[in-house]
Amino acid sequence: MGVLDDIIVGVRLDLAEREGRLPFAELVGLVEAVVPAVDPLAALRAPGLSVIAEVKRSSPSKGNLASIADPAALAGEYAAGGAAVISVLTERRRFGGTLDDLRAVRAAVPTPILRKDFIVTEYQLWEARANGADLALLIVAALSDRELVRLLGVATELGLTALVEAHTADEVLRALAAEAGLIGVNNRNLHTLEVDLLQFERLASLIPDSVVKVAESGILTTDDVARVASAGADAILVGEALVRTGTSAKVADFITTGTAARAVAR
Numbered sequence: 001m002g003v004l005d006d007i008i009v010g011v012r013l014d015l016a017e018r019e020g021r022l023p024f025a026e027l028v029g030l031v032e033a034v035v036p037a038v039d040p041l042a043a044l045r046a047p048g049l050s051v052i053a054e055v056k057r058s059s060p061s062k063g064n065l066a067s068i069a070d071p072a073a074l075a076g077e078y079a080a081g082g083a084a085v086i087s088v089l090t091e092r093r094r095f096g097g098t099l100d101d102l103r104a105v106r107a108a109v110p111t112p113i114l115r116k117d118f119i120v121t122e123y124q125l126w127e128a129r130a131n132g133a134d135l136a137l138l139i140v141a142a143l144s145d146r147e148l149v150r151l152l153g154v155a156t157e158l159g160l161t162a163l164v165e166a167h168t169a170d171e172v173l174r175a176l177a178a179e180a181g182l183i184g185v186n187n188r189n190l191h192t193l194e195v196d197l198l199q200f201e202r203l204a205s206l207i208p209d210s211v212v213k214v215a216e217s218g219i220l221t222t223d224d225v226a227r228v229a230s231a232g233a234d235a236i237l238v239g240e241a242l243v244r245t246g247t248s249a250k251v252a253d254f255i256t257t258g259t260a261a262r263a264v265a266r
Contacts, residue, residue, distance in 0.1 A: 003060060004118075004141055004190050010093040011118045019123060027123070030130035037134040037159035040112035041181065043084040044212045049229045049258025051251050052114065052214065053078035054087040054239035055105060057096035061193040064096075066243040071101045072108035078242070079109040081251025085135065087114040087237060099131050106132030114163060118142060122154045135161045135182075140171040141190060148178045163214065167199070172206045183207055184214035184237060197227055204232040222257040229261035 044050050055071045058064045068074055075086050088105050089097035097117075106113055115133035119125060120142055128136045138151055148164070155162045164180035166172040167190055175183050185207075187199040195218030207213050215228035216237040228236060236258065242250055 002191060003193065004139075007060070007091070007094055008118050008120060008142060011091060011120065014092065015121065015124065018127070024123060024126070027126050027130055031126055031158065034130060034132060037129065037161070038110075038112045040085050040134060040161055041212060043112070044182070044214075044235050046084075047259075049225070049233065049255055049262055050084035050235035051078075051082070051254050051258075052085040052087050052235055052237040053081070053083040053242050053251055054089065054116065054237060055097070055101060056087075056089045056239035056243055058094070059240075060094045061188070061195075062240060065240055068101075068243060070104075072104045074243070075105040075109045075111070077248045078251055079111045079248075081248030082255050083111060083251050084235065085112045085114050087116045087239070088133075089239075090115055090117045099127065102128075102131045102133060112161075119151065120147070122151065125151065125154050125158055125160060129158045129160055133160065135163055137165060137184075138162050138180075139165045140174050141165075141167055145174060145178065148174065152178055152180065165216065166203065169203060169206060172203050176207070176211070180211065182212045182214065184216045186216045187219075188217040197224060200228050200233065201231040207232075222253060225254045225258045226261035229258035230265040232265075233258070233262075 057068050078086050088102045089095040090099050112134040114135040115128035116137045152162050163182050163184050164175040165184040165186050166175050167186050185200045185203045187197050188195050200215045212234045214235045215233040219236050219238050220241045
């Protein structure tokens with residue numbers, strides 16, 4: 001069993017517990033009571049480089065990153081630095097996140113929020129919206145083509161913007177065939193957990209300019225930011241480099257660096 005498969009087994013176990021506590025009919029009622037989701041695409045398409053700043057306590061590859069006792073305060077720092085989107089990990093077994101984190105961040109900032117998890121069912125999308133998310137992650141490697149199209153459709157109906165994550169050329173083409181408008185290229189190899197920024201450089205050319213391109217994983221320094229921005233990234237998703245500092249200045253520095261690199265590349 002691969003790393004992704006193993007994670008999804010745990011995700012399904014935790015999901016079954018939540019479904020037992022909150023039937024779908026009640027979840028629908030919660031969604032009806034929340035304010036409409038914010039569309040983040042205009043901000044992500046704006047000139048310059050956008051930052052999706054992540055609330056992330058740990059990962060399978062790096063272990064513990066930061067305790068993050070106050071996710072709302074960290075989100076406030078990200079927003080002050082100019083983050084276009086704030087990503088909140090809600091998977092608990094490998095990443096130490098919960099839906100409580102998502103709710104806390106939602107209450108603290110007006111910035112669009114991404115629920116980052118291993119979403120394999122419609123229920124999880126309804127959960128995301130009920131807890132205030134504006135975006136939700138869909139991982140191509142975790143879904144069949146039919147499932148991807150179906151979940152994209154459900155996300156659209158709920159007002160959620162789907163960040164569709166790909167790791168290979170085939171997955172990029174599958175995301176495009178499903179008509180994803182926001183595609184993230186994850187630089188991490190799901191089998192070895194190693195990171196190579198060359199992955200984004202190779203795959204970005206497959207994604208048309210009409211689709212927003214996000215570089216994910218392994219972006220730790222301003223040199224890394226400049227590299228992926230020069231290769232065509234409209235946005236970067238950054239966790240480790242930000243949770244270890246938690247400063248608005250770091251977010252702002254990445255935006256400035258990436259925006260300059262994009263200007264030169266064009």
